[in-house]
Amino acid sequence: MSEYNFAYLDEQTKRMIRRAILKGLAVPGYQVPFASREMPMPYGWGTGGVQVSAATLTPEDTFKVIDQGADDTTNAVSIRKFFENTAGVSTTEETEKATVIQTRHRIPEAKLREDQIIVYQVPIPEPLRFLEPRETETRKMHSLEEYGLMHVKLYEDISQHGAISTAYAYPVKVSGRYVMDPSPIPKFDNPKLEMDAIQLFGAGREQRIYAVPPHTKVVSLDFEDYPFEATKANHLCDLCGAEDSYLDEVIMDDAGNRMFVCSDTDYCRSRRETGHVGRLAEENAA
Amino acid sequence: MAAQTQFSGGFQNAPVQAAHAFRAAMTVMARPGEIRTLMGTEPPAPLSMAAGTLLLTLCDPETKVYLAGDADTDAVCKWLTFHTGAPIVSAGNADFAVGTWGALGPLNAYRIGTPEYPDRSATLIVECDQLEQSGAILSGPGIKDTARLSLPDVPALQYNAMLYPLGCDFFFTCGDKIAALPRSTQIRTEG
Numbered sequence: 001m002s003e004y005n006f007a008y009l010d011e012q013t014k015r016m017i018r019r020a021i022l023k024g025l026a027v028p029g030y031q032v033p034f035a036s037r038e039m040p041m042p043y044g045w046g047t048g049g050v051q052v053s054a055a056t057l058t059p060e061d062t063f064k065v066i067d068q069g070a071d072d073t074t075n076a077v078s079i080r081k082f083f084e085n086t087a088g089v090s091t092t093e094e095t096e097k098a099t100v101i102q103t104r105h106r107i108p109e110a111k112l113r114e115d116q117i118i119v120y121q122v123p124i125p126e127p128l129r130f131l132e133p134r135e136t137e138t139r140k141m142h143s144l145e146e147y148g149l150m151h152v153k154l155y156e157d158i159s160q161h162g163a164i165s166t167a168y169a170y171p172v173k174v175s176g177r178y179v180m181d182p183s184p185i186p187k188f189d190n191p192k193l194e195m196d197a198i199q200l201f202g203a204g205r206e207q208r209i210y211a212v213p214p215h216t217k218v219v220s221l222d223f224e225d226y227p228f229e230a231t232k233a234n235h236l237c238d239l240c241g242a243e244d245s246y247l248d249e250v251i252m253d254d255a256g257n258r259m260f261v262c263s264d265t266d267y268c269r270s271r272r273e274t275g276h277v278g279r280l281a282e283e284n285a286a
Numbered sequence: 287m288a289a290q291t292q293f294s295g296g297f298q299n300a301p302v303q304a305a306h307a308f309r310a311a312m313t314v315m316a317r318p319g320e321i322r323t324l325m326g327t328e329p330p331a332p333l334s335m336a337a338g339t340l341l342l343t344l345c346d347p348e349t350k351v352y353l354a355g356d357a358d359t360d361a362v363c364k365w366l367t368f369h370t371g372a373p374i375v376s377a378g379n380a381d382f383a384v385g386t387w388g389a390l391g392p393l394n395a396y397r398i399g400t401p402e403y404p405d406r407s408a409t410l411i412v413e414c415d416q417l418e419q420s421g422a423i424l425s426g427p428g429i430k431d432t433a434r435l436s437l438p439d440v441p442a443l444q445y446n447a448m449l450y451p452l453g454c455d456f457f458f459t460c461g462d463k464i465a466a467l468p469r470s471t472q473i474r475t476e477g
Contacts (some may be wrong), residue, residue, distance in 0.1 A: 005301055006301035006305065007301070011300055011301060014305075015305070015344055016346075016348065018311075018312070018343070018344060019349070021314050022312065022344075022409070025315045025428070025468060026407065026455040026469055026470060027451050030451060032405045033403075033405075036343070055308070056309070058306050059305070139403075142402075143401035144401075175427050175470060176452060196430075200443070211316075212427075213315075213317065213427040213428035214316060214317060215429060216428065
């Protein structure tokens with residue numbers, strides 16, 4: 001711990017990130033450029049989220065990291081250890097006990113509270129990037145509120161597939177102004193973007209920070225005749241029997257047997273601890 | 287208190303105290319109308335503890351600061367320069383401006399950002415005689431239903447909100463208390 005400045009980054013870098021976070025909160029959904037630093041992990045492993053967390057953490061915080069909902073994957077474990085070492089914060093796997101949650105591609109199933117902060121790792125922050133590769137143009141489109149292209153994309157989904165097939169990183173409009181990429185969360189999580197906690201988004205490689213304050217209106221783009229639908233696999237969790245949580249499909253063997261489990265490992269664990277039992281958990285017990 | 291010099295009154299443990307100060311600043315900016323305590327520095331008069339702490343938390347050689355009216359004293363200037371290295375500039379070039387509402391105005395002196403970079407706007411730190419959750423009714427991002435905050439000048443701040451997504455953002459400081467008003471907040475008066 002003594003080898004590092006608190007939370008790894010130097011103070012001037014943290015001030016720069018903090019200023020970007022404040023501007024991001026003042027203009028919800030707008031991507032604030034920031035001078036992203038090299039971090040001791042590769043791009044794509046959450047360097048943006050780590051920098052935002054480093055600028056946000058205080059020694060009293062309890063930190064939780066999830067990767068696709070799981071607390072026990074390599075990415076989540078190493079980021080948790082990183083801040084245990086450099087910030088001396090306590091860590092947890094329980095959503096309820098955490099004050100700062102860094103996440104890759106999921107929002108926890110448990111409702112987040114006023115006193116919590118959720119930090120998203122973002123690969124491509126620009127929702128229009130795959131439609132228009134030039135930053136000069138997408139910036140102009142945001143400034144003119146010119147989002148027709150995004151609706152054309154969703155319309156083409158419908159004309160080709162009969163439904164909006166975009167399943168993750170589903171574009172949203174924040175506070176009636178900016179169209180924002182909510183990071184590659186499944187669209188099942190989109191309704192949770194209107195929450196009581198502060199939401200911060202960090203894209204390290206792309207050097208952007210953006211934010212959504214609590215209780216901010218976040219609308220998933222759709223059409224009157226093809227309304228937005230928060231979809232998930234039509235199954236129960238095979239371990240805890242939950243019908244309301246987002247599920248991962250796991251192939252079990254070469255014969256094609258499969259199971260569905262909660263992607264949120266903490267949610268699944270806490271349900272099993274209170275006696276909820278799923279289809280395959282029963283077999284194991286028997 | 288020991289004699290105030292330009293060298294005294296800074297953070298004792300900058301990484302930790304600045305982290306706490308930022309969390310308070312972030313919380314009030316994310317939740318307009320909420321009031322938090324901001325401590326950790328002892329700035330020279332007339333700066334309040336909250337304003338001084340905020341400046342030391344956010345300013346460095348990369349941010350230009352405008353000291354308005356009574357805040358523009360030799361002592362404040364030297365203190366800020368020693369602790370942050372921030373260049374002192376005129377209102378039109380400032381990233382941060384600090385002073386009373388009367389000294390800071392009019393608002394059209396400050397940068398409001400550009401349509402493509404609305405973040406390139408000034409943040410005003412307004413020193414207030416009182417800071418209470420009463421008066422103007424606030425709504426918008428960060429606010430569940432409505433909130434109330436004692437604002438110095440409702441019409442000028444309403445005009446600033448009309449410029450959205452451009453405009454200035456505000457911190458209000460009073461002693462060790464701080465509140466904020468981002469440009470995204472809608473403001474109305476009673477009735």
